[in-house]
Amino acid sequence: MVTVPKLTPADAVAAVRNPLAFIAAHWTPDPRTVRRAAFAALVMSVVIVVTGGAVRLTGSGLGCPTWPECTDGSLTPTNALSYHSAIEFTNRMLTYVLCAAVGWAIIAARSEKPHRRSLTRLGWAQFWIVMGNAILGGIVVLVGLNPYTVAAHFLLATALITVAAVMWQRTREGDGRPRLLVGKAVQQLVWALVAVSLLLIAAGTVVTGAGPHPGDSGEVERIDVSWSGVAELHAVFAWIVVSLTFALWFFLKGVGAPQGPRDRVRDLFLILLGQGVIGYVQYFTHLPTVLVGLHMFGSCLVWIGVLRVLLSLRERAEVSADVPVQSYDAVSASIAGPR
Numbered sequence: 546m547v548t549v550p551k552l553t554p555a556d557a558v559a560a561v562r563n564p565l566a567f568i569a570a571h572w573t574p575d576p577r578t579v580r581r582a583a584f585a586a587l588v589m590s591v592v593i594v595v596t597g598g599a600v601r602l603t604g605s606g607l608g609c610p611t612w613p614e615c616t617d618g619s620l621t622p623t624n625a626l627s628y629h630s631a632i633e634f635t636n637r638m639l640t641y642v643l644c645a646a647v648g649w650a651i652i653a654a655r656s657e658k659p660h661r662r663s664l665t666r667l668g669w670a671q672f673w674i675v676m677g678n679a680i681l682g683g684i685v686v687l688v689g690l691n692p693y694t695v696a697a698h699f700l701l702a703t704a705l706i707t708v709a710a711v712m713w714q715r716t717r718e719g720d721g722r723p724r725l726l727v728g729k730a731v732q733q734l735v736w737a738l739v740a741v742s743l744l745l746i747a748a749g750t751v752v753t754g755a756g757p758h759p760g761d762s763g764e765v766e767r768i769d770v771s772w773s774g775v776a777e778l779h780a781v782f783a784w785i786v787v788s789l790t791f792a793l794w795f796f797l798k799g800v801g802a803p804q805g806p807r808d809r810v811r812d813l814f815l816i817l818l819g820q821g822v823i824g825y826v827q828y829f830t831h832l833p834t835v836l837v838g839l840h841m842f843g844s845c846l847v848w849i850g851v852l853r854v855l856l857s858l859r860e861r862a863e864v865s866a867d868v869p870v871q872s873y874d875a876v877s878a879s880i881a882g883p884r
Contacts, residue, residue, distance in 0.1 A: 569656040579664070580716040582646075582653035586671060587709040589639075589646040591845045594702050596636045598841040602758055602834040606690045606765075608633030612683035640679055647671045650712065661720055667712035674705045692754030692768045699750050706845060710852045719863035726803045727858050731796065735855055738789045742851045745782040749844060751775045757832055776828060783821060786847075790814045793854075809857040813850035820847055 574582075600606055608622070608629030609615035615622050615634050622630035651668035654661065678701045685694045725732070755772035794810045796802075820843035827836035 565652065565655045568652055569660070572656050573658045574653050574656050576657070576716070579653045579657050580713070582650040583664075583668075583709070583713040583716045586643075586646045586650040586668075587706070587713050587849075589643040590671075590702070590705045590709045591842070591849075593636075593639055593643050594699070594706070594845055595838065595842050596639055597698075597702070598838050600633050600636045601695075601753075602838055603629065603632055604758075605629035605632040607686065609637065609686065612686045637682075640675070640682075643675055644672070647675060654712075654716075661715075663720060664712060664715055667708055667715065670708045671705060671712070674701060674708065678702060678705065690765045692766060696750035696754050699753070700747070703746060703848060706848060707852060710849050711856065714853070714856045718861040721862040723859040723861050725859050727797070727806060728800075731793075731800075731802065731806075732858060734789065734793055734796065735858060738786065738793065739851055739855055741782055741785050741789065742848065745779065745786055746844060746848065748775060748779040748782055752779050758834070758837065780824070780828075783817075783824065786851075787814070787817050787821065790817060790854075805860075806854065806857045809850070809854045813847070813854055816843070816846050816850045819843060 600608070605628075608627065608631070611617060614620050615630060615637075622634050647668065651665065651672065654664035654668050657664070678698060681694065681698050681701060685691070685698050688694055751768060751770065752772055752775050754768035755770050755775055757772070790810060790813050794807065794814060797807045797810060820840065823836055823840050823843055827833060827840055830836065
């Protein structure tokens with residue numbers, strides 16, 4: 546039977562002054578708990594993007610016409626408002642669920658023994674991104690869904706996914722010095738993949754800002770470009786990403802690179818195939834809302850896949866681990882690296 550320690554007045558004061566330190570002093574989570582907490586934050590960062598897309602695709606962007614209240618004098622939707630208000634308000638409430646997931650990740654990382662400051666910092670970085678994006682979301686409403694602010698809102702959400710994905714990866718490795726598993730040529734190819742993927746995401750926000758889904762049924766400003774032309778540019782970037790991924794997989798296999806990077810590249814290629822099918826179908830069917838929503842979800846998976854490829858290029862051992870580093874003869878030191 547587990548004995549619950551009694552809290553003294555001094556404990557209560559310490560808990561109020563620094564709750565994170567107090568929890569860390571009285572609880573040591575299992576490493577799996579820390580990993581699950583980080584993964585939950587990553588999942589919620591994707592969910593908030595998808596539900597934000599649902600708000601836009603249902604024309605509910607101004608369902609709550611003001612911020613931080615839903616309507617003047619009321620934090621919640623009133624009977625006079627439509628179902629659009631319920632959709633927008635639900636998305637706002639999910640921000641609190643996201644905050645809870647990020648808070649849980651921070652607490653778990655802070656309480657892990659030994660304390661890993663890098664994990665705690667990644668958790669707090671997510672928290673401040675969420676706070677910044679919440680404020681930006683309010684600005685989006687107050688300026689009537691200006692497409693440039695909407696694009697910034699999505700890009701900041703992408704930054705949140707980035708930090709969450711990195712934290713999730715870091716919970717599964719140690720704090721030792723990174724040991725590269727591939728050579729410089731492979732690293733450069735992967736960084737090119739990252740750069741083009743960012744251009745792909747940026748072009749996608751322009752397509753959204755110029756396309757037929759303004760986010761509200763009323764008059765909403767749009768980006769003054771041909772959305773079909775930008776969509777074609779978006780497709781070009783997508784094909785470059787697919788080509789780089791395809792070439793990278795054969796390159797890694799040809800030089801006998803470690804299994805980890807090859808598996809991550811394979812996973813990314815499969816995600817890209819699915820995303821490409823959805824993208825072309827939605828384009829030729831004039832952007833049905835369901836497919837656009839799936840495409841937004843797919844864009845999150847693509848970016849996470851790209852990040853996993855990048856992070857798979859190195860490994861980090863536990864600081865206390867005394868593991869000899871084994872080296873191998875590579876076909877070319879600049880191409881394959883140690884494996």
